[in-house]
Amino acid sequence: MNLKEKLRMTGRRARIAYVVIIFVVLYFFMTVVKGAFIASDDSSINFVQNIHFYSKNIISATFVFPIKSLWEHIPAMPYQGEDIIGFYKVLVPPVLFFVLCMFFISDDKALRLKYKELKAQVENDLALREMRKEVGLETLPESATVDVLIRNATNDDPAWHDTWWGKVFLGVGIALIVAAIGIN
Structure with missing residues (x-):
């Protein structure tokens, strides 16, 4: 797969992931508000009554058609210590x-960083x-893999295996290999 195609695909996935994160944060906020509303229902402390009042206002302001069913079916964050499993089921x-x-x-x-590094290198x-x-x-030419053209026209030195x-060295090496194997 081409780097640009892979970058495009991961970009789409990342944008979808950002949208899902927004929904996850909203879900978590709704469970916290619903749990605070239920937990602060019968309290005589002024601060807790204020929490109940503000959570009630948030729920009543957002209790419209599409979100109404969410408020009805979403679990509440349990703030009492007895139901630890219920807490983890929500969290x-x-x-x-x-x-x-x-x-x-x-x-x-990470892929975008790699792409930027490759682009800078190019x-x-x-x-x-x-x-x-x-x-x-x-x-x-630009399509070649080697940048500088090396010309061997002035190089008259023979390859090492063409010298005496x-x-x-090759003859001795072959003789040693034959002697090691045991061929007569």
Whole structure:
């Protein structure tokens, strides 16, 4: 898969993850408000009565058609210590969704960082190519993998295996291998 295609795909996933995180935060906020409303219902303390009043105002202001069914079906955050399993049943799903979405977002950010590094490296290579042209070095076409053209026209030295000592070295090496194997 091409880097641009992969970046586009992870970008879509990251945008979807941001939307899911917004819904997760709203869900968590709604469970906290509903739990505060239920827990502060029969209290004589002024501060707790204020919490009940404000949570009641939030619920009544948002108790319209699409959100009304959410308020009816969403679990309340239990603030009493007796129901620890109920607390985790409310807390764990949004945390898991949040962590999963953060994995998608971090994957996209890492890929974007890699893309920016590769783009900077390519721009640097292009600048070096222009500097080589200004100096007078010959360069290969842009599709080539090697930047500087190396010409061996003036190199008259033979390869090591074509010299007398290379031939002796190869002969001795083959003889040692044959002796080690045991072929007569």
